[in-house]
Amino acid sequence: EYKKPLGVKIEENGVIPGAKKLVRRLSDMKGYFLDEEAYEELLKEDPVVYEVYAVEQEEKDGDLNFATTVLYPGKVGKEFFFTKGHFHARADRAEIYYGIKGKGGMLLQTPEGEVEWIPMEPGTVVYVPPYWAHRTVNTGDEPFIFLAIYPADAGHDYGSIKEKGFAKLVIEEDGEVKLVDNPRWKE
Ligand code: 6PG
Numbered sequence: 013e014y015k016k017p018l019g020v021k022i023e024e025n026g027v028i029p030g031a032k033k034l035v036r037r038l039s040d041m042k043g044y045f046l047d048e049e050a051y052e053e054l055l056k057e058d059p060v061v062y063e064v065y066a067v068e069q070e071e072k073d074g075d076l077n078f079a080t081t082v083l084y085p086g087k088v089g090k091e092f093f094f095t096k097g098h099f100h101a102r103a104d105r106a107e108i109y110y111g112i113k114g115k116g117g118m119l120l121q122t123p124e125g126e127v128e129w130i131p132m133e134p135g136t137v138v139y140v141p142p143y144w145a146h147r148t149v150n151t152g153d154e155p156f157i158f159l160a161i162y163p164a165d166a167g168h169d170y171g172s173i174k175e176k177g178f179a180k181l182v183i184e185e186d187g188e189v190k191l192v193d194n195p196r197w198k199e
């Protein structure tokens with residue numbers, strides 16, 4: 013039995029019609045941002061940090077999933093809003109991102125803590141190699157929208173990033189986007 017092909021148009025606002033929607037609010041991200049005071053203050057509003065619209069298949073070898081992410085603009089203290097970030101549960105699974113709208117970038121990190129920063133704008137393609145954790149960051153003032161395409165059996169492993177974070181933070185200082193060492197980074 014062959015599966016049925018599918019074509020969908022991504023809406024202006026990043027929504028994929030018929031996709032499964034996931035909402036991440038600030039309250040879902042406790043412990044992720046460095047400035048805990050700023051976090052508690054903004055928690056009173058509990059803004060949506062990002063939404064994911066995913067079209068996912070059974071977790072079978074060889075099949076593909078795709079999802080858009082709408083990452084809203086904002087900051088907790090100096091730190092720009094970001095996605096939680098993860099390794100794939102099957103760590104050797106790679107991924108492709110494609111920038112659709114807005115401005116930001118991707119932080120990537122190996123299990124040993126080597127970090128890369130790839131700036132993203134509409135039209136940017138990012139190749140996420142096997143074994144690299146990845147997190148996107150909105151450094152602009154409008155929603156940062158991108159498409160991700162990943163193996164159906166990749167899965168998500170949030171645990172180690174939740175615990176250890178990324179070795180670098182993406183912050184705004186003197187009106188500039190800067191990458192600085194994360195003082196809470198644990199090897
Ligand atoms: C994936 C993609 C991507 C990602 C979202 C939300 O593997 O599914 O990397 O769709 O999940 O951008 O980011 P988090 O999964 O890190 O919350």
Ligand code: NI
Pocket residue numbers: 098100107146162
């Ligand atoms: Ni991924």
